[in-house]
Amino acid sequence: MKINTNLYPNGKKYALTMSYDDGRDYDRRVVEIFDKNGIKGTFHLNSSRFDSPGAVTTPEIPDLYKNHEVSCHTLTHPFLQHCPVNVALDEIRKDRELLEKACGYTVRGMSYPFGTYNEQVIDIMRMSGMNYSRTTIATNNFNLPSEFLAWHPTTHHKGDLKGLYERLIASRHSTMQLLYIWGHSYEFENDNNWNVLEDFCKLASGNDDIWYATNIEIFDYVMAIKALQFGVNYDMVYNPSCCSVWVAIDGVPVEIKPGENKLV
Numbered sequence: 001m002k003i004n005t006n007l008y009p010n011g012k013k014y015a016l017t018m019s020y021d022d023g024r025d026y027d028r029r030v031v032e033i034f035d036k037n038g039i040k041g042t043f044h045l046n047s048s049r050f051d052s053p054g055a056v057t058t059p060e061i062p063d064l065y066k067n068h069e070v071s072c073h074t075l076t077h078p079f080l081q082h083c084p085v086n087v088a089l090d091e092i093r094k095d096r097e098l099l100e101k102a103c104g105y106t107v108r109g110m111s112y113p114f115g116t117y118n119e120q121v122i123d124i125m126r127m128s129g130m131n132y133s134r135t136t137i138a139t140n141n142f143n144l145p146s147e148f149l150a151w152h153p154t155t156h157h158k159g160d161l162k163g164l165y166e167r168l169i170a171s172r173h174s175t176m177q178l179l180y181i182w183g184h185s186y187e188f189e190n191d192n193n194w195n196v197l198e199d200f201c202k203l204a205s206g207n208d209d210i211w212y213a214t215n216i217e218i219f220d221y222v223m224a225i226k227a228l229q230f231g232v233n234y235d236m237v238y239n240p241s242c243c244s245v246w247v248a249i250d251g252v253p254v255e256i257k258p259g260e261n262k263l264v
Helices: 027-037 058-064 085-103 119-127 161-170 185-191 194-204 215-227
Strands: 014-022 041-045 069-072 109-111 132-134 177-184 210-212 236-238 245-249 252-256 261-263
Touching: 014 027, 014 161, 014 185, 014 215, 027 041, 027 058, 027 185, 027 194, 041 109, 058 085, 069 085, 069 215, 085 119, 109 215, 132 215, 161 177, 161 194, 177 185, 185 194, 215 245
Parallel strands: 014 041, 014 177, 014 210, 041 069, 069 109, 109 132
Antiparallel strands: 236 261, 245 252
16 A cells, blocks of 8 residues: 655645735735636735835724735844844734734735745744745755744746646656646836736636645645544544644545544
């Protein structure tokens, strides 16, 4: 018997996640396109900009992002590696506090302003209770991160989205594959190319082999997989997490429910 922990929810092979920074009012159109196509996204917001011209408003946040994830992007968008530790902590914690008040749930992720960070910033992230933070370094591959606090995306949306999508669904890797796209919603307006997002979301939607997920959903699922406890002879597995996890047993997807000790 061969057991592999290489499946997303419902035994899916691939995952797609998208994230957009800054909380500009063009997020509204991005959300509309996502929702129309069943795409899930994470929106990294600078809460000090709420209610200012060109930004989203505080009252609309719970409804606007209800099908997606609200995540930190710091209070005022500084270069964190150039901030004193206490200032960097305040930037993250105050942003998180205001976001949690606005959206009504625990905020646990972030993207780095300007995409920049160093080891001290990663330590500050851990002190701030962050589970992940996205960089702007494009990998052009579909690997899951080894360090979620330096989570490199696959590509910016100015990359070859169609080509990457076709590579994803044609891949036959034994590990879980993730296509991660990031950007800023205002770029579509500035570049007059909303069709890039519309065409990609239409292309990528409705694929039964793809899990459409937010950043935090991917983090939580990967952590749940890592938490699985196998018996000494690999004939049973215990899932101590609060979400179902799928494993492949001799190539067949099997669900391990929360709290279940399953004979395999």
